[in-house]
Amino acid sequence: LVPVGELPRILGHEFSGEVAGIGPGVSGYEEGDRVVADINIGCGRCVYCHRGQHLRCDGLRQIGVHVDGAFAEFVRVPVQALRRIPAAMSFEAAALTEPLACALHGEEQVGLQPGEVVVVLGCGPMGLLHCMLSRLRGAACVISCEPNEFRRDFSLRVGADCAVGAGADVIRDAVLDRTDGQGADVVIEAVGSAPTYRTAIALARPGGRVLFFGAAAPNDEIPLHPFDVYRRELTMVGSYAGSYGSWDQAIALLSAGRIPATDLVTSVRPLEELEASIEAIATRPDAMKIQIAVA
Numbered sequence: 001l002v003p004v005g006e007l008p009r010i011l012g013h014e015f016s017g018e019v020a021g022i023g024p025g026v027s028g029y030e031e032g033d034r035v036v037a038d039i040n041i042g043c044g045r046c047v048y049c050h051r052g053q054h055l056r057c058d059g060l061r062q063i064g065v066h067v068d069g070a071f072a073e074f075v076r077v078p079v080q081a082l083r084r085i086p087a088a089m090s091f092e093a094a095a096l097t098e099p100l101a102c103a104l105h106g107e108e109q110v111g112l113q114p115g116e117v118v119v120v121l122g123c124g125p126m127g128l129l130h131c132m133l134s135r136l137r138g139a140a141c142v143i144s145c146e147p148n149e150f151r152r153d154f155s156l157r158v159g160a161d162c163a164v165g166a167g168a169d170v171i172r173d174a175v176l177d178r179t180d181g182q183g184a185d186v187v188i189e190a191v192g193s194a195p196t197y198r199t200a201i202a203l204a205r206p207g208g209r210v211l212f213f214g215a216a217a218p219n220d221e222i223p224l225h226p227f228d229v230y231r232r233e234l235t236m237v238g239s240y241a242g243s244y245g246s247w248d249q250a251i252a253l254l255s256a257g258r259i260p261a262t263d264l265v266t267s268v269r270p271l272e273e274l275e276a277s278i279e280a281i282a283t284r285p286d287a288m289k290i291q292i293a294v295a
């Protein structure tokens with residue numbers, strides 16, 4: 001499975017909007033219905049799709065990644081991907097359904113339990129959603145790790161109990177300090193780099209679990225001591241995207257205000273400023289998420 005689709009491609013995989021038109025043979029929706037769409041579309045014919053596990057489908061296509069997405073006046077989606085959103089839910093909040101669904105699926109994969117100590121590596125929007133969600137799921141302590149001071153402080157406002165700067169040694173000392181020298185129950189890697197994956201494995205306590213959440217490059221490699229995994233009885237689990245029931249969970253949590261995800265929205269700009277917005281996200285240390293409003 002290729003990590004990204006072929007170019008050129010219209011990006012935009014976190015979106016909400018109104019139904020503007022309906023294809024032939026489609027029923028159950030009307031123009032003006034307020035919706036989001038699960039971006040993950042399986043082939044529908046393989047063993048994984050038949051099992052309801054289309055994230056594992058070799059032919060999986062994601063809207064905004066492998067097929068054209070929502071940085072446009074209109075986006076075309078299959079009807080089975082649609083989810084209605086409550087009347088009182090803002091489009092801004094609804095557009096955060098996709099990233100929150102990813103975080104929900106990841107924390108389900110790693111089986112986060114109440115009372116556990118959770119380390120979140122990386123405080124980009126995804127790491128911050130994991131801070132929010134870990135707290136909501138009853139983590140006893142959430143430790144965030146992030147070199148960018150703005151993002152580190154942000155994590156403390158949205159669910160982290162303590163925030164640590166960069167450096168594997170600094171992070172290890174901080175985690176051991178807060179866990180009687182044991183390490184974390186759960187470590188969530190939300191960076192996607194080989195060095196932080198190594199750090200994540202090192203931070204888990206005996207019997208601990210590591211969530212491989214950040215998108216590493218396909219050819220990245222890390223050294224691993226099999227004896228260490230064996231001796232410490234570690235669990236390492238991957239999470240590729242959010243789908244299935246996690247979309248409905250995300251809509252429910254966002255519309256109920258249980259997850260303050262709209263705090264992540266730095267600004268809302270028109271489609272004409274898309275390129276400048278992407279530039280700003282890449283270069284401004286205090287930019288988190290810029291939403292694009294299509295009039």
Ligand SMILES: [Zn+2]
Pocket residue numbers: 042043044045046047048049054057058059060
């Ligand atoms: Zn399939």
